[in-house]
Amino acid sequence: MRQDGRTADMGRPVTIERDYLIHPEGSVLISVGNTKVICTATIEERVPPFLRGSGQGWVTAEYSMLPRATGQRTQRESSRGKVGGRTMEIQRLIGRAMRAVVDLEALGERTVWIDCDVIQADGGTRTASITGAFVAMSIAVSKLTSKKELKKFPIRDYLAAISVGKTEEGVLILDLDYPEDSAAAVDMNVVMTGAGEFVELQGTGEEATFTRQEMNDLVELAESGIQRLIGIQREVLADVGTQIGRKEGE
Amino acid sequence: MRQDGRTADMGRPVTIERDYLIHPEGSVLISVGNTKVICTATIEERVPPFLRGSGQGWVTAEYSMLPRATGQRTQRESSRGKVGGRTMEIQRLIGRAMRAVVDLEALGERTVWIDCDVIQADGGTRTASITGAFVAMSIAVSKLTSKKELKKFPIRDYLAAISVGKTEEGVLILDLDYPEDSAAAVDMNVVMTGAGEFVELQGTGEEATFTRQEMNDLVELAESGIQRLIGIQREVLADVGTQIGRKEGE
Amino acid sequence: MRQDGRTADMGRPVTIERDYLIHPEGSVLISVGNTKVICTATIEERVPPFLRGSGQGWVTAEYSMLPRATGQRTQRESSRGKVGGRTMEIQRLIGRAMRAVVDLEALGERTVWIDCDVIQADGGTRTASITGAFVAMSIAVSKLTSKKELKKFPIRDYLAAISVGKTEEGVLILDLDYPEDSAAAVDMNVVMTGAGEFVELQGTGEEATFTRQEMNDLVELAESGIQRLIGIQREVLADVGTQIGRKEGE
Amino acid sequence: MRQDGRTADMGRPVTIERDYLIHPEGSVLISVGNTKVICTATIEERVPPFLRGSGQGWVTAEYSMLPRATGQRTQRESSRGKVGGRTMEIQRLIGRAMRAVVDLEALGERTVWIDCDVIQADGGTRTASITGAFVAMSIAVSKLTSKKELKKFPIRDYLAAISVGKTEEGVLILDLDYPEDSAAAVDMNVVMTGAGEFVELQGTGEEATFTRQEMNDLVELAESGIQRLIGIQREVLADVGTQIGRKEGE
């Protein structure tokens, strides 16, 4: 039994509040336990220099935390004058994950900007960001369809992410909150599609190691957690979701 | 009659949601019409170098906007690697305003960090920040009292802020939303105390000027708006508020 | 009676040395008591991106202090790698003030760069900068007229600035020097036009507040000080000044 | 058959030149095919602030590429004024990987600085850096032992890293060179210990996904490649290596 009463293979309560903000083309407030992230998607009608004239689109992401998303106040990266390594790592991960399910040619020469701003952190902010960002992106992209600006819906499949880990006692657990994450010997973030394929798998021993068997068990645990998240995404995206993964002519 | 149905002297609907986040010592989500700001207050048990050993405390503030708080996406200041002039101006204003009602000696050698993060912007983000930050600060400081760490409650009076302006047609209006603010000929931000005294008065002609009579009428309009805001603060701070401005021995 | 023998409503000696430097299109050395600022105006034949193709011009300002303009050496902002909040606030104020009296359409698609470099500081550097910059700008713009590059003289009115304040003893005083400014309870900067209208009014209680009556008295004091400064500007700009505010056809 | 004649499960030629530089406590030049990295280890007799007084040591890493390590000249990060996201990700990975096999308490309050400078890049620079850095670190740490500054040898096990990937045609390959890496659908970096346990596993679909079966096959491929690398490390570290992983009393 865990601190908050969950069993090892249980995820935290999840809510995804759609259209949380009035300005962005797509936005959600995702809550995973006490972790809360505002995810927005912005459509920009141009692409970075390396894609100009290619006919291809791009998806990129930025991630940040409010100073008091955390127990101790964290200094703003704007005050420090630079974006830290952890932030860079996370925002690169979010962008890469989104691109794995987007048909960039079908998107056309436009950029989807994903912004994930953690307003309250309690572990799993990067995976909550991915799960929420996918919904925000889907809403934003669906507005392009309704404006007939796309020939084909460019999102190929659902996408969600969760963390799994090994405690110091060797127990494998799903969806770690902050105290669990801080104490974990092994920490793994998994990003998967609706079809159950991997997009990203990042397992890290924190001054510790893990065996092949543990790797397999962790991955299985993550899989079950992600299926539940995708179920929630399907509900939230009821209207939009039917277009995801639709083949041409369907 | 204004775009949203208000008369010239009417403020927008205001709500202040207390204890919005779990981690900070004080936090609110303030909404003024569509403008929404998360204000938090953090108590740090030390002061900047210039006050060390002085027995005095300090109050300082930081302000930021999420990239999609605005209609067009705004680039993050952390990505640009520096804090812009507008942000600096606003955060200096917030800090100065708070300090005007705080007895820094009574606070003792500790710093109150105010963080105002605009999650949705529709005009008046700096004045909403001040009005919300005052509540967050009061909650945070009251926790020090309940821990018996203060001899005297260091907040001397209520404090709130509002904007007033002159339209291009010369009409004086209260609490400008974003379209009104963009079009205004004159824009004035007023910060006042519960006792009705000024803390800050910033009137600016935007490629325009204003007369002494207009100055007086604008100030009067602001005064009425601020009294209403302080009424709302009093309700939200019901338990804590009785300590504000209390003299020693009371 | 004040430290330097002035009465409360007396300004400091002011001199404006025209054409102080050989390179800029307009330049002055303004001295207000011991405060000395080199103000230059540069005409650039292009505008910032947001105005390209608009037919409109722009006026922008930068402000800096030599390290030993002050009693203690101040670290250079170039060495610190960033421009501080106070500098940003002042340079934004100077630019905004100039734009209030410039007809940007009449200026055409060009930028006036104002540079104010304080070589000696003794209080009131921002107001001295505005008063001096107006003269430098007028000279620079007049050279465009003489080259027949303008249809209409784009400066609509004179413009000057002064500070007023309330001492800790509650006396209202004009044109504060540095020791007075450091000790003042309330500090107000006022920018006005030749026609006696306000362009900018920034009153700030320094851990203090002020009443409506004090506001009115301070503004009145400022008004008299500014009229004197504009008188001096008129003399210095003898030849150029006749074009200021001239209507078409005059 | 691959471009350079290797079969899918074959690694590139590897050499590790020990004591490549005269100044550092430990240094190697590692070549993996055409990828060449100078890895150095520096012992500093102090730790970062968060560890002061803890009795624990620390291992941290920095990574960089010469501008012409690559086919096209890459701009220096010092000229751009900031360290990019890719660099940060890699140097965090290297540091974390080293720490997984170091007993930080046995190291005592000192820091091992790892520097990996790529002088020629042809794919796999981060894995070559880890493999080389481990050797440099072992040499540097062994000098502490010979000076009797350590009670116990703080390196618990060998450590090496390799990349594996899936080509666009779906073939799984070991130790990708740059053209293979650029074209790969899936790219996985694996860091393992001499005991065959995982320290880090980072699998990424580049606008593509991978199945659980593929994950398992890739991991197996990596395992064989890493065993070979550790064999080479053992030879290079002949004298020093006997201390690695030695239990107290051995």
Added chain:
Amino acid sequence: MRQDGRTADMGRPVTIERDYLIHPEGSVLISVGNTKVICTATIEERVPPFLRGSGQGWVTAEYSMLPRATGQRTQRESSRGKVGGRTMEIQRLIGRAMRAVVDLEALGERTVWIDCDVIQADGGTRTASITGAFVAMSIAVSKLTSKKELKKFPIRDYLAAISVGKTEEGVLILDLDYPEDSAAAVDMNVVMTGAGEFVELQGTGEEATFTRQEMNDLVELAESGIQRLIGIQREVLADVGTQIGRKEGE
């Protein structure tokens, strides 16, 4: 005959206005033709970390140009967020030159900060800075003597600098103004002491070269120019100068 009527071996008119500013311990305005530099010297009662506890002092310099010191407006280094290569080169040169005539032990553990701010540039700003900075430093240091804070006057000799060059036509000229400097094939800056010894010699072919004979002739030309400058320094420093180079017991 040169543009401004000088012969090849003639320097420009030089004036050094002492005590130009009220705040610094030492200050001058030096004019060399149209080149005008404000030089100040600040005494700080501490030294950089590498000298703490050594009993030795330090002299360091910073150099800057006002944006309109030049014909075209130069962007401020504070706005660009970094100090350029040319500035760094010049301020390192100024500091090194001063240190060559200062007995750092006699100075004691204090730092002399030299600030050279070019308000008008017409060639030779670095050499004018050195010549002026020497005077400012001497005044500042003499105040320490009068306060009895020094056992021995720490300035060993006079110091001044001048530029010489070779025109495209092969003529060797003294004290180049800006048009001459821009067109010169060879440019040499020479810093010498009152005793006629070299402190710094920097000869540079600008896409050109120079022979040994030319080197000797240039150096001789510089020598005569520097003697004249030191003569002017002696006059300006009448009272202070008697201490320069005085042996103990004198």
Added chain:
Amino acid sequence: MRQDGRTADMGRPVTIERDYLIHPEGSVLISVGNTKVICTATIEERVPPFLRGSGQGWVTAEYSMLPRATGQRTQRESSRGKVGGRTMEIQRLIGRAMRAVVDLEALGERTVWIDCDVIQADGGTRTASITGAFVAMSIAVSKLTSKKELKKFPIRDYLAAISVGKTEEGVLILDLDYPEDSAAAVDMNVVMTGAGEFVELQGTGEEATFTRQEMNDLVELAESGIQRLIGIQREVLADVGTQIGRKEGE
């Protein structure tokens, strides 16, 4: 006799390994005693803005040291976020030296980027960089000739550099290693062409001065050292070198 057995007028062993890297158009590893520098030359088919459309080319240089090129680890300039003054001074020197022997018109509108990365430092890194960079540049430029992209070979003469100095005992020595350089009273860097003309002469008294006679003797010493270096360059550049300095029609 010096520490390493050399007489005062003896240079250190020099080797220049050509085509050290596979990617750059020109590259060498130059060793001068224990000083080792990787020099590369990159041809970019465009020029900086100030030369666009001029028909002229450009040569520019960057210089850096690996953190452990030195006895103590040096912090990376990328981590500090800015390039230091010493680095700037050196890279400006290298660029300027190269340009002195390049006919920029014959080069055409392209840029030669020189990168000098010191992998091991033992004094004389800037002069070794120049000597090595000249070879790398010659190789890179000769590839343009063989591609018939040039009408005329744009390198006019050989170019090499060496340091000379005066010890504290007053002995003049050639090619200082790091301990000699640190202790020297006077330090002079000399850059010369194959024809024996000066390109750059930088003599600096380190808290010391030098006489005219010493200047002459130092220069003579440098001359002999440079002739030897150019002899080595001629051998290394056997095939390419015949084009250097060839007149049209030859």
